[in-house]
Amino acid sequence: RKEVEQDPGPFNVPEGATVAFNCTYSNSASQSFFWYRQDCRKEPKLLMSVYSSGNEDGRFTAQLNRASQYISLLIRDSKLSDSATYLCVVNKGFGNEKLTFGTGTRLTIIP
């Protein structure tokens, strides 16, 4: 079983729609959780950290369920610029341990 599992997609979604990604992780000792986005042939860029209470940043909402070892990302009112691969990332420490990446979910927003 992979340490971090994501649906690879692709998700093809019309502009303005809401889209949700899910991710599960296997190490119950994991402490920090993130969503990164990666554009084609570019570096991963931090989208948002994920906190136990859930958190929101504009059109993006992240949720964490420690009991189920499950992380989600919701994108509302999707824009063409949201087209990218979304990476679920887990860290067993609080920032200074190795990051474990999912293989990513590819999202394409259709005009």
Added chain:
Amino acid sequence: NAGVMQNPRHLVRRRGQEARLRCSPMKGHSHVYWYRQLPEEGLKFMVYLQKENIIDESGMPKERFSAEFPKEGPSILRIQQVVRGDSAAYFCASSSIQGRAPPQHFGDGTRLSIL
């Protein structure tokens, strides 16, 4: 540009040659991480270094690969006697001191092609 700097952006080597990839962390960051991304795959951790110390090298292949982060200068990932399977994007990330530290920030990557 105060971000993580990697060079070269693209590197072409023939089988058997050596590849040297460089990474300068963000200003104020003392922790460096190297990751490898094979085509159509996710990023895989290779090694975590602080100045003059290797903290975690659990992701490094046992042979041909080495990394350093000297007191002065950038971190270097060195691959000796490269093979076709070494073709990948190599990303460096950095973070600040331990504690409730912010997440890792990535450089643009070095794309290594082996002929």
